[in-house]
Amino acid sequence: MGELWDGIVEAIRLIVSLDPEVMEIAWRSLWIAAISSSISFFLISLPLGSLIHFNNFPGKSVLIALVQTLFSLPSVAVGLIVFVTFSRSGPLGVMGLLFTPKVMIIGQIIFVTPVTLGLVISALRGVDKAVPETAMALGAGRFQTALVTIREARFAIVTALMMGFARAITEVGVSIMVGGNINGYTRTLTTAISLETSKGAIEFSLALGFILVFIALIVNVALFWLQYNQGKSPWHSFGWKMSRNN
Amino acid sequence: MAFIRLENVSQQLNRAHILKDINLAIERGEVFGVIGPTGAGKTTLIRLLDLLDSPASGRIVFDGVDVTRSRSKRLSARRRMAYVQQKPIVFSMNVFDNVACGLKWRHEHRESIREKVQNTLSLVGMADYAGRDAKTLSGGETQRVAIARSLVTDPEVLLLDEPTANLDPISTAKIEDILETITKSKHLTVVISTHDMSQGQRLADRIGVMMGGELLQVGTPNEVFHSPRNTRVADFVGMANVLPGVITAKEANLATIVVGGRALQAVADCATGDTVWALIRPEDIVFAPSQTSASAQNTFEGSVTKVSRDGALVRIEIDCGFPLVGIVTARSAEELGMETGKRLLASFKPAAVHAIPRYTRSDQQKEPDTNPALS
Numbered sequence: 001m002g003e004l005w006d007g008i009v010e011a012i013r014l015i016v017s018l019d020p021e022v023m024e025i026a027w028r029s030l031w032i033a034a035i036s037s038s039i040s041f042f043l044i045s046l047p048l049g050s051l052i053h054f055n056n057f058p059g060k061s062v063l064i065a066l067v068q069t070l071f072s073l074p075s076v077a078v079g080l081i082v083f084v085t086f087s088r089s090g091p092l093g094v095m096g097l098l099f100t101p102k103v104m105i106i107g108q109i110i111f112v113t114p115v116t117l118g119l120v121i122s123a124l125r126g127v128d129k130a131v132p133e134t135a136m137a138l139g140a141g142r143f144q145t146a147l148v149t150i151r152e153a154r155f156a157i158v159t160a161l162m163m164g165f166a167r168a169i170t171e172v173g174v175s176i177m178v179g180g181n182i183n184g185y186t187r188t189l190t191t192a193i194s195l196e197t198s199k200g201a202i203e204f205s206l207a208l209g210f211i212l213v214f215i216a217l218i219v220n221v222a223l224f225w226l227q228y229n230q231g232k233s234p235w236h237s238f239g240w241k242m243s244r245n246n
Numbered sequence: 247m248a249f250i251r252l253e254n255v256s257q258q259l260n261r262a263h264i265l266k267d268i269n270l271a272i273e274r275g276e277v278f279g280v281i282g283p284t285g286a287g288k289t290t291l292i293r294l295l296d297l298l299d300s301p302a303s304g305r306i307v308f309d310g311v312d313v314t315r316s317r318s319k320r321l322s323a324r325r326r327m328a329y330v331q332q333k334p335i336v337f338s339m340n341v342f343d344n345v346a347c348g349l350k351w352r353h354e355h356r357e358s359i360r361e362k363v364q365n366t367l368s369l370v371g372m373a374d375y376a377g378r379d380a381k382t383l384s385g386g387e388t389q390r391v392a393i394a395r396s397l398v399t400d401p402e403v404l405l406l407d408e409p410t411a412n413l414d415p416i417s418t419a420k421i422e423d424i425l426e427t428i429t430k431s432k433h434l435t436v437v438i439s440t441h442d443m444s445q446g447q448r449l450a451d452r453i454g455v456m457m458g459g460e461l462l463q464v465g466t467p468n469e470v471f472h473s474p475r476n477t478r479v480a481d482f483v484g485m486a487n488v489l490p491g492v493i494t495a496k497e498a499n500l501a502t503i504v505v506g507g508r509a510l511q512a513v514a515d516c517a518t519g520d521t522v523w524a525l526i527r528p529e530d531i532v533f534a535p536s537q538t539s540a541s542a543q544n545t546f547e548g549s550v551t552k553v554s555r556d557g558a559l560v561r562i563e564i565d566c567g568f569p570l571v572g573i574v575t576a577r578s579a580e581e582l583g584m585e586t587g588k589r590l591l592a593s594f595k596p597a598a599v600h601a602i603p604r605y606t607r608s609d610q611q612k613e614p615d616t617n618p619a620l621s
Contacts, residue, residue, distance in 0.1 A: 130335040137296055137329040138348040139399060141321060148347070152338055 007206025014207045015214075026211055029188040032101055033169035036108035040168075041116045041161045044109070046150075049120030054146050064121055070114030075173030082107040082178045099180035104188075107174035116164035123156030124149060155226060162223045166216060189215075247310060249274040249435055250295060250403065255304030257290050257459075264290045265459045268304070272437060274402075277429055279450030279467075280439040283482065287459040288439035289332060292407045295437055296329040325352065327403040328396030332411055334388055336380035341372060341391055344380045348399040366398040370424055386417030393424060397432075404429070406438040410445065425449060443483055447471060455479045472527065473600045480525050480602075486571040487526040490604060493518050500596060506568030511543045512599035521604040530598035531572030533562065533582055536589040545593035546570070553584050560584060564592050 014022045052063065084090050086098045086106075097103040131152050135145040150157065172190035179186035181195055189212045196205040248271035257265040265287050272278050280288050293299050294306065297313055297320040306314045308323045328348075336344050342363055349359045367373045370390040375383070380391060389409060396404060409425065410418040426449065429436050440446050446453050447467040454464045455474075463475040474480040477488050491505035493516050501514040503524050516522050536547055548566025555561075560579035562572045570592050574582070582590065 128335060130331065130333070131337070133298060134331065134335055134337075135347070135351075136298055136324070137331070138351065138395060139321075139325040140347070140351045144351045148337060 003202050004206065006203045008210065010203040011207035011210035014204075015211065022208065022211065024184070025187055025189055025192050025208070026215070028101070028186075029169055029190070029212075030215070032104055032175075032188060033108065033165055036105045037112055037116070037161065037164035037168045039105070040109045040113045040164050041120075044113050045116035045120045045160065045164070046157070049117050049124065050146055050150060053121055053124040054142070054149075064118075067114050067118045067121070071118060073111065073114060075111055075171040076177065077173075078107055078111045079174040079177030082110065082174065086178065098178060099182060099186060101179070101186055104175050104179040104186060107178045108168045108171065111171055111174050112164040112167045115167055116160045119160030119163055120157055123153040123160060126156055127153045158226055159223060162219055166219055169215060170212065248272060248307075249309060250437075251305075251307040252294070253305040253307065255294060255301045255306065257287075257294060257299070258302040263459055265294070265301075268461050270454065270461060270464070272435060274435050275433050276451045277436040277438065277449055279446035279453040280437065280456055281443055281446040281453055281470075281482070282439075282441065282456035284441055286456040288441075288456055289407050290459075291456065292329065292405050292437065292439055295403075296327055296405050297324050298329070325399070326401060327405060328399060328401035329405040330389075330392045330396050330407065330409055332408040334392030336383065336388055336391055338381060339379075340376065341367070341378050341380050341383070342376040344391055345395045345398050348395060352399060362398050362400075363394075366394045369397070369428070370394045371420070384417075386413050386420065389413065389417070389421055390424070393421070393428075397428060400432075401434070403435045403437070406436065408440055409438065410440075410442070422449065443471070455482060457482065474525060474602070476602060477523055477525075480523070484527070485525045485600075486528040487524070487531075487569075489524040489526070489568055491522055491524045491601075493520045493522060493601070501601065503599070503601060508546060508567040510599060511596040512601050513597045514599070514601035516601050516603065522601040523604050525600040525602065526570075526594055526598055528561070528571045528573040531570060531592050531594050533564075533572060533574060533578070533584075534591045534593070535582065536591055543593075543596055544599070545591055547589060547591050550584060550586055550588045550590060553579070553586060562590075564590060566592055 052060065082103060083098070086092050086095065086103050088098070097106070127149050132145045132149050135148045140148060170190065172194055175181075175186070175188050176191045176194060179188070179191060181187050181191040187195075189208050193205045193208045193212070196202075196208065250270075250272040252268050252270040255265060255268045256263060268291065280291060282288050290299075294301055297306065297308075301314065304314075305312055309326075311319060311323070313319045313323045337347065345363045345366060346359050349362060354362070364373065364376070367376055370393055372387065372390050372394060375387065375391075380388070383391060393409070406425070410421050413421065422445070425436075425438075428434065429449075436449075438446070438449055450467060452464060453467050453470045455462045455470060457478055463470055463479050465473075470479070471483050474483055474485055480488055489505045491503040491510070493501050493514070494504050494509070495502040496516075496518045499513055499515065501512050501516060501518075502509050503512050503514070503522060504510075505524055510524060512524060514522070546566035548564040548570065550562060551565050551569070552563035553560060555576070556573075558576055559573050560576055562574060562579070562584060564570050564572070572592060574584070582588075
């Protein structure tokens with residue numbers, strides 16, 4: 001109990017004093033997770049999820065089941081695969097990316113994409129079938145129908161982005177295996193906690209843990225706020241807003 | 247050439263036939279009503295007309311172009327039509343944006359969109375709702391937005407699937423008013439499906455009766471309601487008297503039909519010896535006290551077997567050697583002292599009797615079809 005209390009006090013002290021080392025680690029965690037979850041969501045899951053949802057092809061349900069199975073992909077397994085791929089003797093070893101933030105982003109993208117992709121597909125499947133049909137009946141082409149359907153699912157889709165970010169910032173397996181936990185370069189909150197705990201610096205580890213929980217809390221509050229303020233959120237203009245000039 | 251033509255169109259769902267061999271020609275500018283009970287296939291037919299689905303077999307020709315299979319031809323044809331669903335949904339945006347969607351998808355200019363949306367909202371009486379979140383509207387308001395959303399693109403064809411189902415009488419009257427105004431002022435081709443026969447009668451130039459996925463009869467409201475082609479249509483259009491009889495004499499076009507041992511006079515095309523159904527609408531039967539002179543044609547005395555109230559009207563069942571059902575106003579019923587056992591005279595004109603060849607009801611599946619829908 002004493003260690004836990006000391007950890008809380010230390011966390012508050014480190015946060016309030018804007019401890020440079022802690023801020024640097026927290027900031028790195030944030031931007032690496034933000035970039036990986038954004039790439040995963042915007043460049044992979046949203047377009048690919050839409051393609052899967054809006055097209056019928058043989059094996060579609062098997063593919064969706066496979067994506068959902070990959071929800072439970074362990075981060076160390078992804079870390080291992082990426083490590084082997086980018087290690088000096090691996091197929092992409094010549095790129096020299098191992099133990100850099102770039103390869104951490106690549107690993108995190110692979111790790112979070114099944115979740116963001118699965119949630120995007122679920123979000124689109126959750127939209128009333130009457131929405132695309134109404135759009136088509138009003139003269140929308142296939143792309144316009146897809147856009148209006150995505151727009152109707154926007155809150156559930158944003159949840160996919162948030163979940164991707166949360167999963168990326170809290171994973172440790174990928175970051176430690178391919179990032180190497182290099183101080184001032186690839187050290188993130190989770191890898192630092194792992195290291196500091198093994199060194200016996202429990203208070204410092206706990207402080208970093210509380211910061212991580214604090215970030216997760218902010219993400220959750222943002223998510224709740226989005227869902228609560230549906231029509232009023234900034235995402236309202238995710239599609240378009242024709243009457244703005246009225 | 248017909249504006250929209252369905253040729254031998256069938257539709258299936260999970261191998262079950264929902265539409266069977268539909269042939270239908272709709273002319274430009276006409277209001278065509280599709281009436282039939284729930285589950286008859288009316289929505290499936292409207293969806294095919296809007297080219298949202300492809301038929302399992304057959305051809306759909308729109309304005310001279312076969313649009314059955316080509317995706318691009320279907321889209322360009324669909325953009326000349328508008329479809330108001332039975333339970334319209336609105337998108338999660340305000341009323342203005344909902345109505346503007348179709349124009350935006352047709353790449354109209356922003357200024358033109360604003361003008362057209364405002365004009366159309368005024369037309370349906372929703373001008374003050376432009377900024378309102380469409381999800382917060384009532385059923386009748388949502389239906390009006392759906393109609394505005396369809397009309398704003400200036401379609402040539404308006405497809406309405408049960409536009410007033412689930413609405414209260416006031417909202418229904420408003421929607422019917424709007425539809426009548428629009429169809430007259432814009433010279434639209436309209437296809438309206440409804441299970442409400444009187445609505446079909448009020449709004450349509452021609453009516454198609456749909457049952458069990460088949461188009462059983464197509465004609466003017468008068469033809470369908472007074473001269474149903476078979477007993478299934480007769481049942482649906484409220485022909486309460488379906489009496490089995492035999493034609494025993496024929497003079498010019500006046501036939502004598504013996505029903506339950508009593509002879510009735512009818513204007514009919516059938517020949518002597520034919521077994522027929524004599525169909526009489528309940529509102530064509532006139533009741534009088536039994537003391538009245540009974541010399542007129544088709545006047546029968548009988549005793550009342552059942553009196554039941556139906557809103558402002560009273561339904562009378564009388565046994566005069568054969569059962570007869572009639573409808574009178576509540577006031578008439580009171581004046582005649584309608585009650586079970588009361589002796590009355592029931593009369594109807596020979597022209598009120600419509601005779602059709604008799605088949606057993608199950609035989610009607612085999613009834614020869616002369617494609618009445620193709621005109």
